[in-house]
Amino acid sequence: MIRLEIPAREGRLLQGLLFEPDTYGNDGKYPLVIFSHGLGASFKDLIHHGPGIADGGIACLFFDFYGGGELSESGGSMEDMSVLTEKEDLLAVLDYALSLPRTDRSRIFLMGESQGGLVSAMCAMERPSLVRGLILWYPAFSIPETCRELLQAGPCPRELFGFPLGEKYFKDAASLNVPEICRGYHGPVFLIHGSGDLLVPVSWSEKAALLFSDSALEILPGAGHDFEGEDSAHARQTTVSFMKKHLQMSV
Numbered sequence: 001m002i003r004l005e006i007p008a009r010e011g012r013l014l015q016g017l018l019f020e021p022d023t024y025g026n027d028g029k030y031p032l033v034i035f036s037h038g039l040g041a042s043f044k045d046l047i048h049h050g051p052g053i054a055d056g057g058i059a060c061l062f063f064d065f066y067g068g069g070e071l072s073e074s075g076g077s078m079e080d081m082s083v084l085t086e087k088e089d090l091l092a093v094l095d096y097a098l099s100l101p102r103t104d105r106s107r108i109f110l111m112g113e114s115q116g117g118l119v120s121a122m123c124a125m126e127r128p129s130l131v132r133g134l135i136l137w138y139p140a141f142s143i144p145e146t147c148r149e150l151l152q153a154g155p156c157p158r159e160l161f162g163f164p165l166g167e168k169y170f171k172d173a174a175s176l177n178v179p180e181i182c183r184g185y186h187g188p189v190f191l192i193h194g195s196g197d198l199l200v201p202v203s204w205s206e207k208a209a210l211l212f213s214d215s216a217l218e219i220l221p222g223a224g225h226d227f228e229g230e231d232s233a234h235a236r237q238t239t240v241s242f243m244k245k246h247l248q249m250s251v
Contacts, residue, residue, distance in 0.1 A: 001050070006063060008074075008092040009085075015073035016043060016063030016093070019050035023057060024102065031107035031132070031247055032059040032097055036090055038114030038140070038226075040069045040078065040163040045226075046113070049236050056240035058109075058247075061097055065089050078164055082172035083143070086119045087126075094123065094130060109243055111135035114200065114225065118143060121208075122176075125184030133188045133246050135239050138197055138225055141182075141204040147173040161199065182211035189215040190242040192235050194223025216242070 004016040024030050033053065037043055043062035053060040065086045067076030090110070098105050110131050112120035117139025124131045143160075147170045150157050156167045189212045193205040202219055209217040218238060223231040 004061070004063070004096075006093055006096045008066065009088050012066055012074070012076075014063050014066060014089060014093065016061060017047055017050065018062075018100075019047075019054040019060045020102070021054045021057045021059055025104065027104075029102050029104040030057065030059045031109070031243065032061060032100075032103050033109040033111050033135070033243065034061045034063075034090070034093055034097060034120075036086075036110070036112035036116030036120050037062075037065070037068065038112075038116050039161060041114075041116075042069050042071045042073065044071065044073075049232075052233075052236050053240055056244060058240065058243055059103070061093065063089075063093050079166040080168070081165070082169040083115065083119060083122070083176065084172040086115070087122045090119055090123045091127065094127065098130070105130075107132050107247055109133045109135060111137070111239065112139065113137040114140045115143060117141075118176075118181075121181050121185065124187070125181050128185050128187060131185070131187055133190070133243065134185060135242065136189065136191045136205070136208075137227065137235060137239075138193045138200055139191065139205060139208065140200050141178045141208050142200050143173050144176040144178055147171075178208070179211050182208050183213070186213045188242075188246050190239065191215060191217045192220065192238065193217070194220045194225065194227065194231065196222045197225045199225040 002018040006014040064072040064074040067081030110120040117136040
């Protein structure tokens with residue numbers, strides 16, 4: 001496990017961790033996946049997946065968005081954050097990953113949970129030639145529509161899902177076109193979503209799976225938002241299998 005400080009917008013440093021596999025390719029390089037956390041969360045909520053992904057021969061990079069959550073090690077306020085500032089953060093992390101000496105630049109995946117999934121899809125659309133594949137755990141494709149409805153209903157709200165957010169968050173999210181985002185990336189996509197998700201209904205992943213040109217969707221019976229226990233382990237295992245399949249590595 002390697003601690004990272006990743007240069008980002010306006011001179012900021014994003015804090016992260018890198019889990020490396022024990023074995024590399026003949027060229028001394030490895031495939032890598034960047035795992036983005038959800039709204040109000042932190043990479044600390046996800047790093048238990050790092051060893052399992054690395055055991056599959058794939059490096060895994062975790063980081064905290066600036067202002068992405070109250071416990072963000074990257075600092076910042078959630079009231080200044082939006083899906084667009086998070087997109088810029090993730091693009092900075094992608095550039096950083098490309099600069100690492102052991103990264104195989106042709107084998108980088110983007111992966112995200114909830115809002116991190118939405119942001120990962122946005123970056124894949126913007127940098128499709130750099131993204132080998134896209135993995136989305138219960139992606140929050142519902143956020144743009146929710147924000148549009150809230151803005152149309154009255155004064156700009158100050159929170160979403162219990163998190164304090166600024167006006168910029170709602171206006172930036174409301175400006176997004178989810179079908180355009182999904183249709184803009186033509187690489188392989190794996191979506192996994194729980195049928196019992198009350199925060200982001202599974203119907204959003206079902207719609208997205210039809211919009212992506214090369215997608216597979218797995219629905220976990222009864223699973224809610226934020227996978228736990230066996231559902232969490234299964235999601236990680238199927239994610240590794242998806243990546244190894246598209247890397248032509250033995251599963």
